[in-house]
């Protein structure tokens with residue numbers, strides 16, 4: 001019989017989700033997605049014109065796991081200096097047999113951590129093993145989660161960060177626990193970098209191919225609308241381009257659509273061994289974010305939550 005849904009708060013999700021559990025589950029899910037074992041349409045978006053944003057609906061069903069889930073995410077192009085959040089997300093887990101809601105949980109931590117974890121998987125597969133310098137463009141929530149996971153699983157000698165405002169760069173520097181070099185320009189941040197993460201709210205290119213070291217790996221995380229850009233045409237055309245979802249990139253990514261670049265493979269194809277990882281070349285991983293990533297993250301949270309509850313009741 002269907003019970004009442006449980007509500008899991010942002011603090012609880014943060015306490016229950018660990019990169020060590022998340023990364024292998026996401027890697028497995030990306031492989032399944034590319035083997036067409038997941039029902040997950042491209043995100044539906046409803047424009048919120050008055051507020052310069054979108055509501056994204058991200059349903060997913062993995063029949064073999066009995067996993068039915070949807071995320072609701074609002075994302076905005078905020079004015080410079082706005083203190084309002086640029087994304088707000090909620091994840092809903094359902095029982096596929098009864099159709100009832102099992103859990104409603106905060107989606108902020110899930111969105112921050114699963115996106116960074118997927119970028120880390122792209123770097124694990126596509127970055128040169130001897131990579132020494134990481135550059136992060138942007139200093140918001142995604143910049144923080146990317147800093148955390150990249151410094152946790154790789155050994156960079158230097159991490160550089162660029163922000164379009166000095167205040168945001170200072171805030172970022174004081175919020176992270178490890179060393180970081182602030183840079184005055186994008187060019188200064190990315191010249192000579194082996195890995196570059198773009199996590200800005202830019203709608204025009206901010207990262208130019210002429211500055212990128214040949215053989216570098218770029219995880220391009222922002223610019224999730226067909227007319228938004230973070231990377232220029234030179235970089236998109238020179239690099240081997242991978243995406244989380246080929247269909248998603250063709251529908252939502254301004255960097256892919258407006259540059260006319262080909263998507264060589266999905267990350268899942270590399271995981272499945274059906275497409276090669278061109279580590280020796282300049283690579284771009286175009287991340288749009290997928291419902292399947294939220295679904296497996298939410299299942300992890302819910303399973304952990306039930307585990308702790310049953311221990312408490314003993």
Ligand SMILES: NC(=O)C1=CN([C@@H]2O[C@H](COP(=O)(O)OP(=O)(O)OC[C@H]3O[C@@H](n4cnc5c(N)ncnc54)[C@H](O)[C@@H]3O)[C@@H](O)[C@H]2O)C=CC1
Pocket residue numbers: 075085086087111115138139140141142143163164165168199200201202203206221222223224287288289290
């Ligand atoms: N691929 C995916 O799965 C996901 C992508 N995103 C995208 O990642 C990006 C970052 O998200 P959050 O960190 O949550 O946002 P945030 O608002 O916390 O941080 C955005 C950063 O971009 C900077 N920025 C804003 N306007 C800029 C401009 N015109 N030029 C350069 N920098 C600018 C801000 O100073 C800040 O450092 C957004 O584009 C968001 O839509 C977010 C969630 C998931």
Ligand SMILES: O=C([O-])C1=[NH+]CCC1
Pocket residue numbers: 073075087089111224288289290
């Ligand atoms: O996957 C996601 O949650 C998002 N992608 C772009 C904005 C939010």
